[in-house]
Amino acid sequence: MNKTQNPEPLTGLELLTKVKELGNLSKEEKARECGYYTVTKNGIERVNMMKFLNALIDAEGIELDGTTGSNGRGGRSASYRISVQSNGNLLIGSAYTKKMGLTPGDEFEITLGRKHIHLKQVNSDGTVDDEE
Numbered sequence: 355m356n357k358t359q360n361p362e363p364l365t366g367l368e369l370l371t372k373v374k375e376l377g378n379l380s381k382e383e384k385a386r387e388c389g390y391y392t393v394t395k396n397g398i399e400r401v402n403m404m405k406f407l408n409a410l411i412d413a414e415g416i417e418l419d420g421t422t423g424s425n426g427r428g429g430r431s432a433s434y435r436i437s438v439q440s441n442g443n444l445l446i447g448s449a450y451t452k453k454m455g456l457t458p459g460d461e462f463e464i465t466l467g468r469k470h471i472h473l474k475q476v477n478s479d480g481t482v483d484d485e486e
Contacts, residue, residue: 360392364388366412366443366445367445381406386401413445
């Protein structure tokens with residue numbers, strides 16, 4: 355095993371899920387477990403807290419640079435636009451899930467079209483909710 359190989363850090367929903375699983379670990383330990391460290395030529399591990407914290411901010415969908423414009427009320431409003439992340443994931447932010455009243459564990463059926471994706475909520479009995 356090559357000791358100097360750096361890990362591929364988690365992003366998006368994978369990162370948020372892993373951080374929650376790690377519970378009471380310190381920030382540095384969480385960052386390391388999520389892949390936010392590098393291994394020097396001498397085999398020394400260095401945790402990159404700034405990249406870790408920035409990835410958490412991005413995963414939560416928080417805009418700190420003001421690029422979405424200000425509506426004067428604070429907070430972030432849903433823009434109804436998302437981008438594919440560098441790891442290929444599409445992350446739907448909490449602004450949308452809160453607006454729909456979704457909770458962790460809610461399931462969806464994914465249907466792919468030529469240039470669109472449909473998400474339909476799966477009911478607790480396993481049936482698909484066709485209400486739009």
